[in-house]
Amino acid sequence: MKKYLRKKPAAATLAELQGQIDRFVHIYNEERPHTARGCPPMRAWRALDKATIEIDGQNCWLIPRSVETESTRPAPSPFVTGPSSTT
Secondary structure, eight states: OHHHHHTSOOOSSHHHHHHHHHHHHHIIIIISOOTTTSSOHHHHHHHSOOOEEEETTEEEEOOOGGGOOTTTSOOOOTTOOSSOTTO
């Protein structure tokens, strides 16, 4: 991303910088070919079968612990007592 931004005119505002970053993310995920798969990474990811579970009539993806991050980890329930259920 740094190389991409260095080639662009310096952003005058945060909104302009965010636009440049958003464009980079789009190119990186949607347009450039994945080095091992020969197609854009998001196309390769969308083509993969994903484990899902139905909750209240909606299919939800199951995220393996190995790829779980702070942003995907559910918040601990205030109703659970005892050892943490997120470990």
